[in-house]
Amino acid sequence: MKTEPGSEIVLNDLAPTSANFQSEFIAGLKRHPKSLPCKFFYDERGSTLFDDICELKEYYLTRTETKILHDNIEEICAICGSDCVLVELGSGKSSKTRLLLDHLETPVAYVPIDISRPHLLRAAEAINGDYFPLQILPVCADYNQPLTLPVPARIPKRKVIFFPGSTIGNFEPRQAAAFLRRLATWCQPGDGLLIGVDLQKSRNILHAAYNDTRGVTAAFNLNLLRRANREIGASFILEQFRHRAIYDEANGRIEMHLVSQCQQRVVLAGEEIRFDEEETITTEYSYKYREEAFRALASAAGWRAQRTWIDEHRLFSVHYFRRRNFVAHPLEISRNLLQRREKTRKIRGSSSQCIRQRERSLFP
Numbered sequence: 001m002k003t004e005p006g007s008e009i010v011l012n013d014l015a016p017t018s019a020n021f022q023s024e025f026i027a028g029l030k031r032h033p034k035s036l037p038c039k040f041f042y043d044e045r046g047s048t049l050f051d052d053i054c055e056l057k058e059y060y061l062t063r064t065e066t067k068i069l070h071d072n073i074e075e076i077c078a079i080c081g082s083d084c085v086l087v088e089l090g091s092g093k094s095s096k097t098r099l100l101l102d103h104l105e106t107p108v109a110y111v112p113i114d115i116s117r118p119h120l121l122r123a124a125e126a127i128n129g130d131y132f133p134l135q136i137l138p139v140c141a142d143y144n145q146p147l148t149l150p151v152p153a154r155i156p157k158r159k160v161i162f163f164p165g166s167t168i169g170n171f172e173p174r175q176a177a178a179f180l181r182r183l184a185t186w187c188q189p190g191d192g193l194l195i196g197v198d199l200q201k202s203r204n205i206l207h208a209a210y211n212d213t214r215g216v217t218a219a220f221n222l223n224l225l226r227r228a229n230r231e232i233g234a235s236f237i238l239e240q241f242r243h244r245a246i247y248d249e250a251n252g253r254i255e256m257h258l259v260s261q262c263q264q265r266v267v268l269a270g271e272e273i274r275f276d277e278e279e280t281i282t283t284e285y286s287y288k289y290r291e292e293a294f295r296a297l298a299s300a301a302g303w304r305a306q307r308t309w310i311d312e313h314r315l316f317s318v319h320y321f322r323r324r325n326f327v328a329h330p331l332e333i334s335r336n337l338l339q340r341r342e343k344t345r346k347i348r349g350s351s352s353q354c355i356r357q358r359e360r361s362l363f364p
């Protein structure tokens with residue numbers, strides 16, 4: 001499958017095992033209410049179904065984000081600067097990445113991180129063939145787990161984390177902030193975060209996007225149960241569950257559920273799980289943000305807003321953030337503000353402009 005004249009790709013394989021899947025899956029079904037982590041969607045079949053979702057006419061997210069990137073690519077790549085290492089979370093097919101790689105000035109390396117090994121390898125091979133001699137350093141991992149990023153052969157000027165697709169919306173806002181704070185710890189001051197975030201909008205548009213007429217989203221959701229049948233020998237009867245996606249306006253989120261159509265028992269790994277009729281498994285939250293609210297969230301998590309791009313219909317946003325000089329813990333923000341005031345007071349009166357400037361760069 002290797003395409004010339006690419007070099008050999010070394011996979012950094014931290015993929016979760018089938019035992020991880022089994023224990024987390026069962027733990028999720030023992031919770032009240034039942035819930036499963038949405039990362040489980042992305043086995044090989046699920047990743048392919050997701051690619052199909054991205055092509056649906058109702059699913060405006062991918063199309064709109066791609067257009068925003070396309071229409072602003074010069075400016076985006078200018079902000080990223082030359083000689084950066086591009087780290088992508090949930091890289092999938094890496095199609096949006098190609099836009100960046102086509103326009104970035106002498107990027108040092110591309111580090112795609114994805115939980116689906118076959119998908120990741122296929123994309124990495126293809127990029128390797130098309131962008132040689134760019135170094136490709138794929139990491140197969142659940143990026144919620146601790147991981148060490150591979151080090152490129154050439155030293156980059158900065159790191160840019162690319163997190164498209166509004167996948168950040170899968171976290172509840174508190175967890176999203178914690179995750180962004182964690183990403184900041186991967187970075188040095190001045191490093192970048194290019195992130196796609198879906199915007200709040202009318203319920204009709206949202207409802208259609210998650211309840212497509214061809215039933216691809218339903219198949220994607222039900223694939224969780226199919227996967228459990230195949231990988232851990234569960235006994236789900238797929239016809240006895242239905243896909244449901246609703247917009248919870250108060251929380252600004254789409255909720256996806258699998259709804260049991262009858263009272264039933266399912267056996268998996270020797271354990272029996274009971275379902276009442278109409279009982280649901282929560283399988284995904286997809287939060288939608290207001291432009292300002294997302295900037296505030298990232299800003300409290302160690303990232304300084306640099307630029308936001310939005311499409312003409314205000315469906316979707318892409319933000320570029322720069323890592324602050326320190327990662328503020330909420331409690332530390334006020335303390336730092338106090339310290340800053342004290343220091344400015346000390347400096348005031350001294351004519352040393354350069355001290356004040358250094359101060360500013362230390363406490364942005």
Ligand code: AVJ
Pocket residue numbers: 053061165166167169170210217284285286
């Ligand atoms: C890839 C997580 C952004 O929430 O819109 C698509 C996944 N779920 N249709 C989203 C998804 C149902 C998607 N994200």
